[in-house]
Every structure is written in structure tokens, then in C-alpha cells.
Amino acid sequence: MKMNEYMERTEQVVLHTYNRFPVVFEKGEGVHLYDTEGKEYLDFGAGIAVFALGYHYADYDQALKDQIDKVIHTSNLFYNVPMMEAAEKLVKASGMSKVFFTNSGTEAIEGAIKAARKYAWNKDHATDHEIIAMNHSFHGRSVGALSVTGNPHYQEAFKPLMGGVKFADYNDLDSVKAQITDKTCAIIMETLQGEGGIYPMEESFLKGVKEICEEKDILLILDEIQCGMGRTGSMFAWQQYGVMPDIMTCAKALGCGVPVGAFVLNEKTAKASLVPGDHGTTYGGNPFACAAVSKVFDLFEEHDIVGHVRKTAPYLEKKLDELVEKHDCFTARRGKGFMQGLVVSGRPVGELVKAALANGLIVLSAGSDVLRLVPPLVITEKDIDEMVEKLEAVLS
Numbered sequence: 001m002k003m004n005e006y007m008e009r010t011e012q013v014v015l016h017t018y019n020r021f022p023v024v025f026e027k028g029e030g031v032h033l034y035d036t037e038g039k040e041y042l043d044f045g046a047g048i049a050v051f052a053l054g055y056h057y058a059d060y061d062q063a064l065k066d067q068i069d070k071v072i073h074t075s076n077l078f079y080n081v082p083m084m085e086a087a088e089k090l091v092k093a094s095g096m097s098k099v100f101f102t103n104s105g106t107e108a109i110e111g112a113i114k115a116a117r118k119y120a121w122n123k124d125h126a127t128d129h130e131i132i133a134m135n136h137s138f139h140g141r142s143v144g145a146l147s148v149t150g151n152p153h154y155q156e157a158f159k160p161l162m163g164g165v166k167f168a169d170y171n172d173l174d175s176v177k178a179q180i181t182d183k184t185c186a187i188i189m190e191t192l193q194g195e196g197g198i199y200p201m202e203e204s205f206l207k208g209v210k211e212i213c214e215e216k217d218i219l220l221i222l223d224e225i226q227c228g229m230g231r232t233g234s235m236f237a238w239q240q241y242g243v244m245p246d247i248m249t250c251a252k253a254l255g256c257g258v259p260v261g262a263f264v265l266n267e268k269t270a271k272a273s274l275v276p277g278d279h280g281t282t283y284g285g286n287p288f289a290c291a292a293v294s295k296v297f298d299l300f301e302e303h304d305i306v307g308h309v310r311k312t313a314p315y316l317e318k319k320l321d322e323l324v325e326k327h328d329c330f331t332a333r334r335g336k337g338f339m340q341g342l343v344v345s346g347r348p349v350g351e352l353v354k355a356a357l358a359n360g361l362i363v364l365s366a367g368s369d370v371l372r373l374v375p376p377l378v379i380t381e382k383d384i385d386e387m388v389e390k391l392e393a394v395l396s
Helices: 003-013 058-068 081-094 105-124 143-147 152-158 173-179 203-216 267-271 287-302 305-326 349-358 381-395
Strands: 025-029 032-035 040-043 098-102 130-134 165-168 184-190 219-223 247-250 261-265 330-336 339-344 364-366 370-373
Touching (some): 058 287, 098 105, 098 287, 105 143, 105 247, 105 261, 165 173, 173 203, 287 305, 305 339, 349 370, 349 381
Parallel strands (some): 130 165, 130 184, 219 247
Antiparallel strands (some): 025 032, 098 261, 247 261, 364 370
């Protein structure tokens, strides 16, 4: 069957909520994907920062096959070994206290919001607490996650949303201070803004927000769904600033392709927030998903994936800086590690993404004018050179 036929049949039965690119992928190997007609694509999108290990990482695949032969699902009415192992490794990697596994990043945000509200409710039994979020942020598309997403375009058709949310400007401490009241229970931020345009957080801003939170007993929620799991050169981006959140959300590369997310609480928050009956999920923490998480942490350690990012990221940054210097359509580079953005001027970024795809290169967009590169964390300098060569061909 030709690709057009696959796409036409898909559109007949799948709700059209995505303007998908005209390609049908069939398989992957390493850092390349292949469509149903055999064409090869260099993947610098990694399924939107998901496939940190690339495709068909042998030990990862085997771990999933082994778990299928044991048990896939039991529900949270019972314990299972992979959940214990995955939680232990996530707690160790973060230095935090307790984990709740979800099925997605959006669900992790929902859980973090509930934990923050319950923490505040336990203090005064009031139901009018407020959360401060950031303009241009993105936390997901469920009602709660959408309520703390700082983009009116995503929100307008779905109002009224969850109340008690205020918005401040990212990297502007005075803006945050202006929104704080005695009802503020949490401040939620991406440690590195992704969908909003690849904006790293300034150290003084994060430390300033943390200081306010400690002074007023406000919970700091850091969203590491896209920027976590080694992508910026540390297991979690906040670790580079030395500022631990009260609640952290993660997903995407946490399972490297298996749908799984988590919110992680420090000891203070875990002891004074959610209790049995407050939150739940049928699939979250199931043996199959947690076997993936557990193996991901093993492979990150065994193969020093984070060290590889730190070692190779300067070469990627150098090559991207050269593109900015050479081509007028790029005005700046922003990002950390393997989460990079090129600011595009004079042409729609979407056209550049489509042209790259036609030339066998997968890149993404972020915001209205940023070309986003979030490749598998196992890319090499050779892969970076191939990416530059393909992008150059498009630009010329």
C-alpha cells in the first residue's frame, strides 16, 4: 500500500486534531527512521524529545520483551517489582522522596497541581488557593494542565478553566513577586521552556523564586517533562542550578517510548499532601511501563548517557552557531545540551520544517519562529555533521 493510502484511511477513522506531516513511518534504527517506502530520515526530533536512546537499543528492547513474558498489568490494588525498582531509581537520581507514576506528562502535571492544593488545604482548609504559572509556558492539554499553560490560543475555546491561576513573566522575578498573595500555594515553571521557544531559565530567577517559596511556604513545581532525563547535560535540568523543587514532573524520555510519566515529591510535600483516596490511576505504575523506566535508568548509568550529552553538546552548539553566523534566516541560538532552538526570521518556520523533512531530516518547531532540535541523546558528531549537511541543502 502506498503512503497516501495509509494517510487517507487514517483520516477516515482518526479524529483530526493534528495536522500531521505527509509521511508514514514504519521502523527505526539508531538515530534514523524509515517510512513505508523505505526512505531514510535522520531524526533530530526523537518523537518530541522521547526516544533518548534512539531506536532498537538492544538491551532496552529485551527488557520489555522479558516483562511481556511475565506480566503487563496488575492495577494499583497490588504491588509489583518493576514499580519498586523504577521508583527507587527515580528517587536516587533526583534526590527527592516519593514518586507517583502516571501515563503521560499531562497527567503528571494534574497530579502535581492536586498535591500542591492538598498541601495548602491541609494548612487552613481553604479552597481559594492560587497558583502562579508563566506566560508562554506549556504544560499539557487537559483542563488542569491547560489552566497553567500560558498561551491564550490553546485556552480560549475551552473556558472556563480551573480558577485561581495567575501568570507571571519567565525570568522576571519582579513579575512573580507582583502576583504573590497570601493565597498563593504553588509556582509552576518549566526549567527550560520548550514549546514557548526554547528559553533556558536564568539562575538568579530560579534561586529568587525558590527563596520566596521557602520564605512563604509556597511549593515550587518544576516541569522537567521535556528538558529532564539528561537532555540538558544533567539528569534533571534543575540540578545544574542547585535548586531542588518541592514537586517535579517528568515523562517523555523517562520511558523512552513507552507511555509513562511521574510526579516526584520532596519529603516535606510527600508527608503533608496526598493520602489514600486523594489520587489514583488504573494504568500508572504498571509492570510493563515501569520495566521500561527501570531499564532506562540502568542504561543511562551503564553507558554514561548524561556524560555523552555533556561531551557532545559543545560540538552541536558550535555547529548551530556557525549556521546562525552564515545564514541570515537564523538570528540566534538558544538552549542547553541537546535541547536547542534556532530563531528563524524572514520565512515561516513551518516551511523550513517541511523542507527538511522532504530532504530526510526530522526537526521540529517551537513557538512561532523557532526551529527546535531535540535529537536522541546518543547522537554522535557524525550525526551532527549529517544534520548540518541536510539543513544546509534546504537553506541553499
